[in-house]
Amino acid sequence: MATVQDIEIRDSAARSAQAADELQDMHGEKMVLNMGPSHPATHGVLRIVLELDGEIITKADPDVGYLHRGDEKIAENMTYTQFIPYTDRLDYLAPLANNVAYALAVEKLLGIHDKLPPRCQYIRVMCAELARISAHLLGLGAFAMDMGAVTVFLLSFTEREKIYNLSEAISGARLTTSYTRIGGVMRDLPPGWVAQCQKFCDEFIPALNEFETLLTRNRIWVDRVRDLAVISKEDAIDYGLSGPNLRGSGVEWDLRKKQPYLCYKDLDFDIPTGSVGDCYDRYLVRMEEMRQSTRILEQCIKKIPGGAENKTNEPVNVADGKITLPSKQKVLSSMEELIHQFMLVTEGVNCPPGEIYFGHENPKGELGFYIHSKGGGTPYRMKIRSPSFVNLSIVPKIFVGTLISDTVAILGSLDFVMGECDR
């Protein structure tokens, strides 16, 4: 059996050099740690290469693109209407909001985005706000679960389930809703939906209060997220952050207020902003946004033209046969409607040449569509400005100097989704 024997160096100078070497090893050696792409706290397939000095992060390099499907390339090769199902798969936690954003972008190109029927506008606002609550609930649940508070995740999913039921009732699908159409929505609200939505609002606020009792003043939670990853106002603007991450840093910017679209002008709601810009502020902003969204929903329920069951037969689509599909009855009985239907299905909505950018206040931030059209039924180029992609670009800056156990908290507070980031 071999034995190990330490050899003592007799020379004192050599001994001190050896000691210095050991010290060097203790201080200087950095470890590179690979986090992801399949890591429960990275909300999908984000990979981050961390350089560590002990437990402190000295460098972080996010590696995105594992979910890249080439949505922009696909969009160039199909009609505007055919792309709607692809928008479901951008931010798959809020597909209804993506549908609304995309439809509005194409309608802006057509020049009809401010001429939509009022009932359609209210339906779309309700969809977008339900999607916001749903996305924030998941963001909150996953954030809390990563920090060890599993109860919040289970409770928030109980509420999300109700939103899924609502979206299933209007579109037939829980996740891949594809509810909007260019110039309107797929169909009017089904009977009883508005009452169901009111019931959700009534039940949601007590549930939200319960989440708050679990987290907002919880000592462990506050200790872990307060003063962590502070993003200053200037940095937030410089890095192009949007949504709750921008507002958490104290910038009062919300596209629903600043560039009002749909019927947001007629609705009363507040924009919550943070004061410090840490993870706790971002959490608080999301909590308050859910309350404001419920407020918007309740106003919509009261004000929706035609009422809950649309007794007065308010239209939900633009009355232009060249943009929205005619009714089946008319297609079968009238020549002109038959031609319109044929042209819309084969060639798509004929858009004028030109370029537009439309930014929509999505749950994660500003979801923008830049459409460059040369006329006809397909875009020449469509760029999707995804909020998660831009929000993630600040990771190399805010990770430096934090502890490795804080990474999950910071990622949770940024609340991104990779389907949208990678497109």
Added chain:
Amino acid sequence: MSALESAQKIKVKFGDLISEPAEFRGEITVKLTDAEQINTVCEFAKMELGFNYLVDISSLDNYGEDPRWTVVYHLRAIDNVVEIRLETNVSEEKSELPSVLPIWRTANWHEREIYDMMGIRFSGHPDLRRILMWEGYPYFPLRKDFPLAGKPSELPGVAFTKISPMEGGPFVTVAGGKDAISREPRIRNPEE
């Protein structure tokens, strides 16, 4: 200050370098003729006109035209809620223009994405690597001469799917009087 006034101010400052502001659907677009000056114009827009927020950078492939590339900047002034669009053309031989990263740090990932997808380089960018595709991927997929079906590459260990058979009906077709196979854009070679 409205978007049009901001555009006029840029026009006054840079003269012939800037085209007349064009308006479409309430959005103001100005074109910069010399892409090398993009830094100076952006710096002026940020410092003097308050465009402190860069919303997005996109790129266009004007395939078959010269200059081939257009790079599109969406600028926003957060404080007075004004947006303008700034465009500049880059020729195919050059395929390079200065980075605006020193002006807005959010440009970092946007420029990396444009390099990745279109192959336009940004001089002065400290870390111009691919971002969505993997390191070492040989093509630029958003170019118009890149087919929708993709191209095989020599890289080992990368999974590629074959073009789907036409029998089950194509997923995407281009409208026109031809048969189903030639209407399938994934089979079509853009060079033809």
